[in-house]
Amino acid sequence: TSLKIGMIPADGIGKEVLPAAQRVLEALGSAIPKPEFIPLLAGWGEFNKNGKALPEETIRVLKEECDSAMFGSVSSPSHKVAGYSSPIVALRKHLDLYANVRPVSSVPIPGQQQSFKCDMVIVRENTECLYIKQETISTNPDGSKIALATRQITSRASERIGKMAFEIALRRGQERLAAPKGKESWWKGEPKVTIVHKSNVLSVTDGLFRESVRSIKEGTDRYAGIKMEEQLVDSMVYRMFREPEIFDVAVAPNLYGDIISDGAAALVGSLGLVPSINAGDNFVMGEPVHGSAPDIEGKNIANPIASIRSAALVLSSLGYVEPAAKINAAVDAVLMEGTYLTPDLGGKSTTTEVTDAVLKRL
Amino acid sequence: TSLKIGMIPADGIGKEVLPAAQRVLEALGSAIPKPEFIPLLAGWGEFNKNGKALPEETIRVLKEECDSAMFGSVSSPSHKVAGYSSPIVALRKHLDLYANVRPVSSVPIPGQQQSFKCDMVIVRENTECLYIKQETISTNPDGSKIALATRQITSRASERIGKMAFEIALRRGQERLAAPKGKESWWKGEPKVTIVHKSNVLSVTDGLFRESVRSIKEGTDRYAGIKMEEQLVDSMVYRMFREPEIFDVAVAPNLYGDIISDGAAALVGSLGLVPSINAGDNFVMGEPVHGSAPDIEGKNIANPIASIRSAALVLSSLGYVEPAAKINAAVDAVLMEGTYLTPDLGGKSTTTEVTDAVLKRL
Numbered sequence: 001t002s003l004k005i006g007m008i009p010a011d012g013i014g015k016e017v018l019p020a021a022q023r024v025l026e027a028l029g030s031a032i033p034k035p036e037f038i039p040l041l042a043g044w045g046e047f048n049k050n051g052k053a054l055p056e057e058t059i060r061v062l063k064e065e066c067d068s069a070m071f072g073s074v075s076s077p078s079h080k081v082a083g084y085s086s087p088i089v090a091l092r093k094h095l096d097l098y099a100n101v102r103p104v105s106s107v108p109i110p111g112q113q114q115s116f117k118c119d120m121v122i123v124r125e126n127t128e129c130l131y132i133k134q135e136t137i138s139t140n141p142d143g144s145k146i147a148l149a150t151r152q153i154t155s156r157a158s159e160r161i162g163k164m165a166f167e168i169a170l171r172r173g174q175e176r177l178a179a180p181k182g183k184e185s186w187w188k189g190e191p192k193v194t195i196v197h198k199s200n201v202l203s204v205t206d207g208l209f210r211e212s213v214r215s216i217k218e219g220t221d222r223y224a225g226i227k228m229e230e231q232l233v234d235s236m237v238y239r240m241f242r243e244p245e246i247f248d249v250a251v252a253p254n255l256y257g258d259i260i261s262d263g264a265a266a267l268v269g270s271l272g273l274v275p276s277i278n279a280g281d282n283f284v285m286g287e288p289v290h291g292s293a294p295d296i297e298g299k300n301i302a303n304p305i306a307s308i309r310s311a312a313l314v315l316s317s318l319g320y321v322e323p324a325a326k327i328n329a330a331v332d333a334v335l336m337e338g339t340y341l342t343p344d345l346g347g348k349s350t351t352t353e354v355t356d357a358v359l360k361r362l
Numbered sequence: 363t364s365l366k367i368g369m370i371p372a373d374g375i376g377k378e379v380l381p382a383a384q385r386v387l388e389a390l391g392s393a394i395p396k397p398e399f400i401p402l403l404a405g406w407g408e409f410n411k412n413g414k415a416l417p418e419e420t421i422r423v424l425k426e427e428c429d430s431a432m433f434g435s436v437s438s439p440s441h442k443v444a445g446y447s448s449p450i451v452a453l454r455k456h457l458d459l460y461a462n463v464r465p466v467s468s469v470p471i472p473g474q475q476q477s478f479k480c481d482m483v484i485v486r487e488n489t490e491c492l493y494i495k496q497e498t499i500s501t502n503p504d505g506s507k508i509a510l511a512t513r514q515i516t517s518r519a520s521e522r523i524g525k526m527a528f529e530i531a532l533r534r535g536q537e538r539l540a541a542p543k544g545k546e547s548w549w550k551g552e553p554k555v556t557i558v559h560k561s562n563v564l565s566v567t568d569g570l571f572r573e574s575v576r577s578i579k580e581g582t583d584r585y586a587g588i589k590m591e592e593q594l595v596d597s598m599v600y601r602m603f604r605e606p607e608i609f610d611v612a613v614a615p616n617l618y619g620d621i622i623s624d625g626a627a628a629l630v631g632s633l634g635l636v637p638s639i640n641a642g643d644n645f646v647m648g649e650p651v652h653g654s655a656p657d658i659e660g661k662n663i664a665n666p667i668a669s670i671r672s673a674a675l676v677l678s679s680l681g682y683v684e685p686a687a688k689i690n691a692a693v694d695a696v697l698m699e700g701t702y703l704t705p706d707l708g709g710k711s712t713t714t715e716v717t718d719a720v721l722k723r724l
């Protein structure tokens with residue numbers, strides 16, 4: 001059997017980092033079923049060429065023919081363009097990839113000034129909040145305009161993302177207990193889930209989010225060993241910068257999750273390091289957290305690590321935990337050695353050189 | 363004549379830091395009209411006592427009898443409480459204090475590990491976005507719940523906050539040009555306004571925000587010397603942590619402004635340092651950016667500096683620029699000396715001792 005992976009590079013550096021992930025997956029040999037990569041179209045470039053940011057054929061192939069997928073990055077126009085809508089947001093919805101899981105952990109990289117201790121997973125709700133994109137605009141008699149957007153929070157989506165967060169916290173706790181000598185985590189206490197919201201202002205919507213997540217822990221003994229805390233989103237951003245080491249798993253509605261994961265990325269040195277998966281109950285799509293970075297597009301200097309790590313996350317959620325760990329160990333070795341680093345980390349290596357270095361250490 | 367200042371300590375450490383600001387204002391002597399402080403009620407504590415988080419009498423006195431005001435901080439219940447609504451959000455609306463101006467600048471403090479170069483002003487829209495608090499909730503036949511909130515962006519509110527941002531950038535540019543030798547800013551280029559939004563997802567509401575702010579610069583030659591840039595809010599949080607020195611003035615819708623100002627506070631060492639004013643066309647209310655901090659309430663260890671600096675902002679926007687500068691210079695001297703620091707800055711001094719130190723250097 002083979003592993004069918006839909007590859008959607010989309011725009012900008014997505015086209016450079018996805019091939020890097022592909023090379024790494026190919027190099028795993030018999031550790032995984034032979035991967036078969038199915039190139040698929042989407043993006044702002046595709047919209048400009050053929051009028052669709054997310055062709056139906058892409059969705060069909062993903063649903064009918066693929067075991068998983070990898071997404072690159074997408075450019076968006078800064079102004080409203082009729083008929084255009086972000087394909088990544090649409091993909092998450094179409095495939096019901098309701099969780100965006102973003103592990104952010106620091107590796108000591110030579111030459112990096114800041115060294116925050118950070119080892120957290122951000123679990124971002126991926127289907128609702130303001131991302132339902134229900135917006136209207138109207139013009140008043142005096143010519144001024146009023147625009148409205150709807151923010152939706154449901155108990156169902158909040159509960160399932162809450163469950164995902166507690167499951168991840170449980171697993172992390174077990175992994176920490178099982179860590180070999182010399183590789184222990186600095187985290188000494190129980191696993192912890194931090195609920196991020198702004199219920200002091202949005203008492204109804206964020207109130208529902210917070211209660212739904214809380215009900216997951218309160219409804220079972222399974223999570224009895226997991227601490228539960230809350231942070232207002234503004235305070236969360238503040239604390240993440242002051243003491244990132246106090247966080248284990250953070251769960252947040254869509255937009256807050258988007259914002260705090262970029263914040264966390266800053267702590268570990270570069271957005272180019274942070275991977276994610278968009279996960280549903282039956283499908284998973286890897287996606288580096290970084291954007292399409294038009295300023296460095298086509299130069300072969302984009303950091304491939306976020307994309308390579310995203311591939312590892314995909315493997316591990318398909319059950320190939322060992323090969324995923326192998327990839328991550330190779331990446332960590334390259335970072336800690338510090339010889340092959342892309343410019344975002346202060347180095348001079350190309351995308352290809354960093355990928356080669358990872359391959360050599362596999 | 364006298365200066366009538368409404369004092370609303372509200373909850374928690376607001377009750378400790380507002381008196382500190384009052385002492386500093388009193389110590390200015392004939393540099394300002396004799397201040398008269400009018401104590402006013404509001405807050406979660408007040409709600410629990412008398413059933414109103416913001417008594418009508420407080421609004422009336424502010425509107426009819428005061429030249430300006432100082433607000434402390436407010437505690438909020440984490441769950442929805444019938445009849446309770448955040449008094450600070452309500453005050454901003456009632457007095458049409460449409461701009462929340464938050465200058466964040468770093469002062470080298472002995473003993474602080476991180477030293478980011480940061481000297482920016484966050485100009486936060488203060489009346490709309492999700493803060494209009496129009497929320498509904500309903501129960502589906504299966505018992506699950508759906509909650510909706512409305513996010514409102516108008517051209518009018520976005521234009522006036524845009525104008526405020528460009529005016530502040532203009533003034534800062536002039537101040538930098540006039541800075542005496544040895545006190546030059548590191549900022550060498552033109553003044554800059556960064557528009558923060560998320561128009562790649564919210565193309566209608568944030569699209570309107572962005573266009574309205576842009577139209578302010580585009581509609582006149584007055585701001586020809588000011589650069590205009592844009593950042594998506596997630597990217598903004600990332601960049602602020604990676605290179606805070608590239609920002610001058612940032613303008614943002616309400617919620618993004620809330621989040622990024624806490625982020626900026628982390629950069630300068632403590633939320634306890636960051637002041638703000640809530641400003642309208644005819645009224646100004648100072649407010650430290652920090653919260654009510656129930657964990658340290660009543661211990662006399664809250665940092666009074668955010669509150670003292672907020673008082674300076676109030677003075678300066680009433681036209682008392684010299685006395686305001688005097689306060690800021692005294693505060694900076696205390697910080698740079700590093701002898702009197704509250705625990706949030708790694709020191710052991712009390713609120714009273716830090717205030718005494720500021721008074722001595724006035």
Ligand SMILES: CC(C)[C@H](C(=O)O)[C@@H](O)C(=O)O
Nearest residue numbers: 074086088089258562563596
């Ligand atoms: C490109 C954009 C729509 C997207 C988002 O906001 O979800 C991105 O920022 C991300 O985090 O994946």
Ligand SMILES: CC(C)[C@H](C(=O)O)[C@@H](O)C(=O)O
Nearest residue numbers: 200201234436448450451620
């Ligand atoms: C207390 C809360 C309602 C408030 C806000 O979100 O505006 C606070 O965080 C602030 O920044 O002043």
